[in-house]
Amino acid sequence: MIVYRFLGLEIPAAIAMAADTGFFLGFVALGCIIRGQTSHYDIVSNESARGLMYLSIEKKLAIGNGIITVENTEQAWDRARASRKNKGGGAALAAIKMHSIKALYS
Template identity: 30%
Template sequence: MASSIKNLSDFSHITVANANPFKFGIVVAQWNAEITGALLNGAISGLEKHGAQEENIKIIEVPGSFELITGADILLRDDSFDAIICLGCVIQGETRHFDFICDAVANGISNVALKYNKPVIFGVLTTDNQQQALDRAGGKHGNKGEEAAITAIQMAHISAQY
């Protein structure tokens, strides 16, 4: 497996747009807080590293990954946002709950993006276990929160051009 041998959060091969002119919303799930907190730190760091101003980053917390959908919808009622980043973590358990939540969150986030015609970024880890989540929240596979931030910057830039 290729992902087991490298950090996936390497952006050295692309030019990331300047985030300075854009306003970002971040919706972060409180469930699995150790993971989502690390994703949030990665997202903020990624935005600021590429020029986003602290006052142009709005963060709201929601109970769990399912509620990311409503959180994104709430933020996008304010049309000043250029992109929304949704951060969560769903870890496989013993029941099919995992499948239902992951499917609903992916579809819901897509629907919110289409409803508002704005980039809504899927920064939700869907892992088999806690270690896989830790590896993707600042561990050996990088930080998916930072990746979500880079995606938000790139999509806000593209959206502003068209």
């Protein structure tokens, strides 16, 4: 497992670059976008989701999307904690399932 950290919209681009190496079987995108007082929240959340969906459909990459969008840190912890909603774990399972489907039909 390799982990990269980014501050904004770079996750889909980083996955696209890493996918070009042919080294990875799948990807798990994790992040937390907390609504602020500007439109930046909408841009980052919409474009991140769009970019990941494009890579999944057009490039046929196995990607689990664990980028959560929340109103505050309390919601973030509720959705992220493994003992609660565990969105990261769900994203990892989604990536594994997507790779299984890809392997089955390739």
